[in-house]
Amino acid sequence: MSEILPLVLKSDRKAQYEFYMLLVPRLKGVSLRYLKSKEEVEDILQETFLSIFSNIATFKGESKVETWATRILINTILQKFNRDKKYAFSDVEDEVIEDKGNFSVTDSNLLHEELIQLVNKLSDSKKIIFNLYVIEGYSHKEIAELLNITESTSKTQLFRAKETLIELHKKMNHVRTIA
Amino acid sequence: MSGRLPEHIDEIESFYKENLEGFESLPSPDLWSKIDASLSPAVESKVGSAAQKSIWKSKWFWGGVGAIALTAIVIAGFYAKTVGVRNSEIDSINKPFLDPDVKKLPPRYEDENAPSVYSPSKVSSSVKSKAPLGDVEPKLGDVKNIKSTQQISVEKNDSATVPNKINETVERLEEELKPITDEEHKEEPEPSKKNMIERLKEKNKGKNDLFLKKDK
Structure with a gap:
């Protein structure tokens, strides 16, 4: 390089x-x-x-x-x-999560894509904060400055994003076992 | 995907971080062509065409071009003038030789006996015919006609039928050109005053007594 x-x-x-x-x-x-x-x-x-x-x-x-x-x-x-x-950070209500699908469990690459699809099921505001905090490693302060929001809004959005993902995982797991 | 699916809210962060951090995916093949197409006017213009624009718009550039053109014109004109004049001079010199009209000169110029036409070979032949060997006596200062003694002796031997007049002349010239030896030089005493007076006395004996008296 x-x-x-x-x-x-x-x-x-x-x-x-x-x-x-x-x-x-x-x-x-x-x-x-x-x-x-x-x-x-x-x-x-x-x-x-x-x-x-x-x-x-x-x-x-x-x-x-x-x-x-x-x-x-x-x-x-x-x-x-x-x-x-x-995205609108004032909207703090949970999104209605629609389960779209059957996922293969045999291919590990598809599992990565599964996770990505689950993240993409989040609302834009939750998705951005979840990605910035969890994957990219930004602090709530940095996210607040970057998105021009308060730190508490960032924390709340992150908490709700994680809650939603767990619900999605439960549903996905259920779908997978049915399939 | 590593590990089991998270069931607790605190586990989901580490699960996603482990599985999605560093995730890579290959792009579509035509993505670079799109970037390349967008890049050509953007990045290259910054480096290349911007500099070119500044050059083309620069008054110094056009001034330089004008100066170079003017210099080239001046040099070309000077060259054409000097070389052209030189060529015309050479042509004027060569013209009589090159001009086809020269061949059309009147026949009198082509006559071998025409006196106005100089031909060294013809002149030498005519002189030889009119003046045989040794016929022309060398005059004072005429160095060309003076021959060496060897040359004369050779010619004398070779020319048995030459008239006696020529032989006489050659003999006389030999005598004249014969170098004076030291003995001959000594035999002739240097005329002194005494000898001169005695000669005068003998010459004027009986004619001028007054002169003799006075001398005494």
Whole structure:
């Protein structure tokens, strides 16, 4: 990665492609936890990589390139949510959870996709806070600053997200045993 | 998926973190082509075309182009002038030789005996025919006509039928050109005043007594 970076800085197209190939699987894995449709994921990845190549000169090497790129991706996703006004943190009522399906238990990759689908069943506000706190490792303070909400709202949303997931797991487990 | 499904609210965090952190998925093949298409005008224009625009818009660029063009015109003009003049001079010199009209000159110029036409071979042949060997006596200062003694002796031997006049002339020239030896030089005493007076006395003996008296 360190060998490619100087060439990426010079806008060398081959190096940019190699850089993209190294980062895109991870970034796609992250974006799948926030966005439901494949089209949305592709659009966000495209926007993110353009932003990465445009701002590669600002990368100072204080953290890993992957971490830096993931932050850019999350910022892009949050901008999209904010743009589309998809989430409303004032709404604290539980969503009605619809069980969509039969899941295979034989393939471990599908199990990962199961979990992602369960996360995506959460409301956008719960999903964002759950992902930021549990997976990305942000604190409630950081989330509050990032989303312009209070820390208590962040904590409440996280608690309700976990409750919902447990309910979903129970249902999914029931569905799986029936199938 | 590792571990059993979480049943308690505190377990779900670690379960999802373990299973979803670092999850990777391959992108669709045409994603890069979309990025590449979007990247071409965006990133490359920042580096390449922006610099090109600044160059094309720069007055210094056009000023430089103008200066180079002007210099090229001046050099080309100077070259054309000097080389053209030189060629015209050469043409003017070569014209009589190159001009096909020269061949159309009147036949009198082509006549071998025409006096106005100089031909070294013809002149030498005509001189030889008119002036046989040794016929022309060398004049004072005429270095060309002076021959060495060896040359003369050779010519003398070779030319048995040459008139006697020529032989006489050659003999006389040999005498004249014969180097004076030291003995000959010594035999002729240097004329002194005394000898000169004696000669004058003999010459004017009986004619001018007054001169003799005075001398005494």
